[in-house]
Amino acid sequence: MEDVDTLRRLNPDVILHVFEHLRPQSGLRSLSTSCRWVREETMPVLFRRCRATVARPLCAERFLPPPLWLHVCHLSLIDRCPDLVAMRGAPWKHRLRFSDDPLLCGIMDPAFLRSVLGAMPRLQSIYLSFICREVHGIGWDTLEAILSTPLLRTLTVEQFLFSPRQTPTAVSIESLASLTTFQFVHAALRSELCRYPSQEGVLGLVITKLRPTLESLLLPSEVTPFGTLADNQWPRLTELRLMGVLHLNPDTHTPFVTLFAGMPKLRVLSLELSLPKGGDRQVLQLWPKNHEARFPWPDLEDLTVSFPSPDDRIYSHLPPTMRCLSLRCTPHHCFYMWQSRKLSRIESPITHASEMLEILSQIEAPRLEYLQVEYCADAAEDDLLRHMTQRCSQLRSMEIHCIRPYNRSSLSDTDLALHLAKLSNLSTLRAYIDSEHASQFSALRQAAAVLACKLARPDVRLWLLWIDAHSAVWYPFRLVAVQDIDEDVRAEIDPRDHDGVPVFPFA
Numbered sequence: 001m002e003d004v005d006t007l008r009r010l011n012p013d014v015i016l017h018v019f020e021h022l023r024p025q026s027g028l029r030s031l032s033t034s035c036r037w038v039r040e041e042t043m044p045v046l047f048r049r050c051r052a053t054v055a056r057p058l059c060a061e062r063f064l065p066p067p068l069w070l071h072v073c074h075l076s077l078i079d080r081c082p083d084l085v086a087m088r089g090a091p092w093k094h095r096l097r098f099s100d101d102p103l104l105c106g107i108m109d110p111a112f113l114r115s116v117l118g119a120m121p122r123l124q125s126i127y128l129s130f131i132c133r134e135v136h137g138i139g140w141d142t143l144e145a146i147l148s149t150p151l152l153r154t155l156t157v158e159q160f161l162f163s164p165r166q167t168p169t170a171v172s173i174e175s176l177a178s179l180t181t182f183q184f185v186h187a188a189l190r191s192e193l194c195r196y197p198s199q200e201g202v203l204g205l206v207i208t209k210l211r212p213t214l215e216s217l218l219l220p221s222e223v224t225p226f227g228t229l230a231d232n233q234w235p236r237l238t239e240l241r242l243m244g245v246l247h248l249n250p251d252t253h254t255p256f257v258t259l260f261a262g263m264p265k266l267r268v269l270s271l272e273l274s275l276p277k278g279g280d281r282q283v284l285q286l287w288p289k290n291h292e293a294r295f296p297w298p299d300l301e302d303l304t305v306s307f308p309s310p311d312d313r314i315y316s317h318l319p320p321t322m323r324c325l326s327l328r329c330t331p332h333h334c335f336y337m338w339q340s341r342k343l344s345r346i347e348s349p350i351t352h353a354s355e356m357l358e359i360l361s362q363i364e365a366p367r368l369e370y371l372q373v374e375y376c377a378d379a380a381e382d383d384l385l386r387h388m389t390q391r392c393s394q395l396r397s398m399e400i401h402c403i404r405p406y407n408r409s410s411l412s413d414t415d416l417a418l419h420l421a422k423l424s425n426l427s428t429l430r431a432y433i434d435s436e437h438a439s440q441f442s443a444l445r446q447a448a449a450v451l452a453c454k455l456a457r458p459d460v461r462l463w464l465l466w467i468d469a470h471s472a473v474w475y476p477f478r479l480v481a482v483q484d485i486d487e488d489v490r491a492e493i494d495p496r497d498h499d500g501v502p503v504f505p506f507a
Contacts, residue, residue: 047068048072049072049074049075050064050068050075050076051075051076051078052076053078054078054079054080054081054108055107056081056107057106057109058107059109063112070121070122072123073123074123074124075120075126078129078130078131081098081107081130082097082098083096083097083098083105083107083136086099086103087102087103087135101165103164104165105137105142105160110144111145113146117146123149123152124153125153125155126149126152127156128156128157129157130160133188134189137160138157139165140165140168140172143157144172147176147206149177152177152179153177153178153179153180154180154182156181162184163199163202167202167205168205174209176210180216181214182206183217184203184220185218186222186244187504190244190245191345193223193244194223194247203223204227207228207229211233211235212235214237215236215238215239216238218240219241219242219243221242221245221273222244222245222247226248230254230258230259233262235264237265238266238267239267240263240269241268242272244272244273245273245276245345246273246276246279247276253283255288255293257295258291258293265299266296267300267302270302270303270304271284271305273306273330274347275349276345277346279346281347282309284309285309286305288312295314298319299319300322301321301323302323302324303318304328305328306328306330307330307348308355308356310355315363316362316363318363320367322368325368326370326372327351328373328374329348329350332374332432333348333401335472335505342505350374350375353375353384354378354379356373356375357384357387360384366394369395369396370396370398371399373399373400373401375401377402377403382411382415382419385415385419389419389423393425394425395423395425396428397426397429398420398429398430400429401465404435416433417450417454418454420454427459428463429460429461429463430464430474431462431464433447435447441466445490448477449477450489452489462477463501472503472504473500473503474503475493477492477493478491478492479492
């Protein structure tokens with residue numbers, strides 16, 4: 001009891017800080033069982049984030065106990081409905097259990113959700129998803145019930161099709177809460193998005209209603225309502241992320257610098273966009289040469305561009321506020337080579353080192369802290385690396401993807417490492433270095449040893465991407481302490497992250 005009395009004498013903010021410190025290590029759960037007072041004090045922290053996995057129609061018996069509702073700030077709803085597979089193969093193969101429509105989820109009862117979500121006074125964030133590669137949609141009635149939660153500020157809908165059957169009424173749109181963050185994430189089965197184009201109209205209505213308060217928006221490009229984004233002002237939007245295959249006609253497409261001109265407070269613009277087979281790379285230019293415009297984002301800090309071109313005028317107009325810049329392929333070119341059959345419907349016109357040098361030569365970004373570059377090596381690679389280390393000397397983190405054609409001469413791993421070693425502030429380096437033996441893990445270890453040795457700074461976190469026939473994984477490496485001066489330098493996987501981090505084509 002003395003320990004409890006000591007806790008009671010602490011300032012409430014200090015107690016909360018102690019509980020937060022214990023939570024990641026799971027010590028808070030054990031502490032909460034010590035007595036009733038501690039249990040009551042820890043409940044707001046223990047149950048701030050809750051997850052409900054749903055396999056049958058939602059009801060009180062299959063949901064969180066009511067005493068917890070007071071404490072929930074973030075709620076994850078994970079759909080494991082048996083009707084998830086209803087769209088797989090012929091309709092007669094799967095008997096529907098909870099839905100009349102094989103495309104729509106039948107277990108997320110909108111009436112129940114409207115009742116319970118409205119009874120959670122601290123609920124501000126909802127995550128709605130399912131974990132498998134299936135074609136499965138969520139109906140408007142359910143989405144409206146969620147979006148109408150009074151204090152809701154963040155909604156993430158992942159993997160579902162977004163109301164593929166029903167268009168909202170004006171009355172239902174008016175009931176939506178004042179969200180600041182809306183994310184519709186669809187990382188798998190992207191081609192299925194295009195089969196239900198009505199999603200674009202629904203998303204357009206939703207984000208138009210959210211426009212006065214929206215600060216962060218993430219959408220799949222296949223169903224992005226570009227007309228809505230272009231025709232409205234977005235007074236509070238600071239972050240826009242689009243991801244997917246871009247199906248736009250270059251003859252009618254409005255360049256992004258004009259398309260997103262109504263977003264004056266934009267700080268983060270991420271365009272992870274792929275080109276369909278036969279697509280024109282020019283549509284990815286933010287500001288084409290012959291297009292009249294003014295730079296609309298004076299506070300821009302973070303920019304991601306896919307398949308960058310030196311003809312894009314955007315680079316010479318970037319503001320000095322820039323801190324993060326990604327000039328990449330989407331998906332990364334190594335994935336395109338690795339899964340050429342699965343990605344056969346898209347192009348990957350990778351930027352050459354000489355083009356990348358032209359692009360970076362146009363940029364004045366003295367505060368740049370993060371740089372991601374992806375290029376195909378050519379005779380300008382040495383000049384490119386020299387330019388990066390001289391003009392981007394404040395970099396703290398860097399990711400480099402170097403594709404090396406086997407029939408051309410290119411720099412060695414040692415040359416690359418010696419250039420990067422000049423970045424004195426670098427704390428994290430991620431690299432994919434293509435070679436004839438890139439799929440052999442022994443070659444990866446050798447490259448890691450060369451890079452770590454030449455960087456000569458044990459504080460730099462080094463990650464290398466390894467791709468074999470079955471997977472792609474980022475592995476962290478560190479140098480092995482040598483016992484003999486004549487012993488060869490070796491690298492090993494850092495035991496702090498020995499499992500590595502798996503990645504996927506659109507990640």
